[in-house]
Amino acid sequence: MITQLKKVFPILLLLPLFFLKAQEKKEDSLSVPEAKSFVTKHEIINGGKTIRYMATASETYLKNEKDKPVASIWSVAYTQEGISDLTKRPVTFIFNGGPGSASVWLHMGMFGPQLVKVNSDALKDDGAAPYNLITNKNGLLDLTDLVFIDPVGTGYSRVVGKGKVEQFWGLNEDAASIAKFMRQWITENNRWLSPKYIAGESFGTTRAAAVANALEKGGQNMALNGLILISQALDYAGSTSVHDNITSYLTYLPSMAATAWYHKKTGQGKELKAFLNEARDFTYNVYSPALYKGSLLSDNEKNELAEKLSYFTGLNKDYILKSDLRILMPRFQKQLLLDRGLAVGRLDGRFMGDEVDKVSETPHLGDPADYQISSAYTASLNHYFADKLKIKMDHPYITSNDSIGNKWRWRPVPDGKFWEPSAVNVARKLAETMKRNTEMKVFVASGYYDLICPFFDAEYTFSRNGISRERVKMGYYEAGHMMYTHEPDFLKLSIDIREFLSN
Incomplete structure (x- = not known):
């Protein structure tokens, strides 16, 4: 018996050390590294003016009620330098849709300082590299600062610490996280008095309406000046075949x-x-x-x-x-x-x-409209990040995350509150927000050949739901969902958005 105890005793002594090591390993797995930031300076001619601007590509941590980071939101902000009065300088927040898509499409296709040019007439696949990157001479940096946002699970954005994807992958959860990021960015950059806009595409328009509504809540009411809705999807009854x-x-x-x-x-x-x-x-x-x-x-x-x-x-x-x-x-x-x-x-x-x-x-x-151009966008963004913005990250940039859609929570009401499943519809939220914020205007861009978010659905949606039509402008383009892939419509859309922001 004594001999057996002698054999077991050393093991008993080591057990506390084993559990301590296991606990340390568990805590290490939940540790949050310091947020990364990459700052570069550039110059561009937009609107006939030479604009000196700073590009800030960075991680922003969203915290829970215990002040612990639970998510990292990746954004790329382009802000004009030398502005003496920031209250006169607008800022536009930009994201794509999915849910599960990073902001690569609007970043490299429409609003960013550099764009990838794909075949304008949709007559051939853009194939393999190299691809054609050009300076966006029709950009908007003379009118507004730009902040591209990648929601959790897209781009470089992800959950951290004790964060769970379920906290962010849902209609309301997603809107709350983006609204929280926007408030943090506005606060950190002293932009509360700046005019504020959102530009979203596809589900990004669903998100835009939901975020505009969420920004009214939470004890920090932030009124927006306008929404730019590209290929709108506010009422899914009209875009679900x-x-x-x-x-x-x-x-x-x-x-x-x-x-x-x-x-x-x-x-x-x-x-x-x-x-x-x-x-x-x-x-x-x-x-x-x-x-x-x-x-x-x-x-x-x-x-x-x-x-x-x-x-x-x-x-x-x-x-x-x-x-x-x-x-x-x-x-x-x-x-x-x-x-x-x-x-x-x-x-x-x-x-x-x-x-x-x-x-x-x-x-x-x-979808040939997807697979014939997506590799060009992915490669071009990765090259641009590394070559121009000097970004070095230890994990890949996810342009499209299909697993998000499979796990997405569409329920628009809290747990415990009665809800009978129906088509997603945030149009009434937009109508209510516009009634409370009588200065907010909306621009809706639709492509005639968009077979997923049809232009007639935009007309149908905005003629109903109590939306203040006198503050809504419609734009039509002879292309599809991403009308900016068609060069004539890229130019027309640039002019239309410029006019919307200017007025």
């Missing part, structure tokens, strides 16, 4: 007509805008009541509707009848150019993808 969603059959039809016109499948000999006015009129006055009648339609009525839908979409009348007069967008993508074995893009109907499976019901390779 699924069976039995009558709203989406209506909102997508004019964009189908535009895309069919672009590919010369219909509407030839007519100007695009005139053809789309026909499509609008048909959608509101004929197609809408017909969809609500459903099986109560007579055979003659169904045949007449199928002929008219074929006229607008370029699809075969028999196919439309077999579809029960209801065309899902993924099927339209595959059917429009079926005779050529091509699928049209979802983000931009101008793009075409050569499918391996020519007879699949829907595109199976993905």
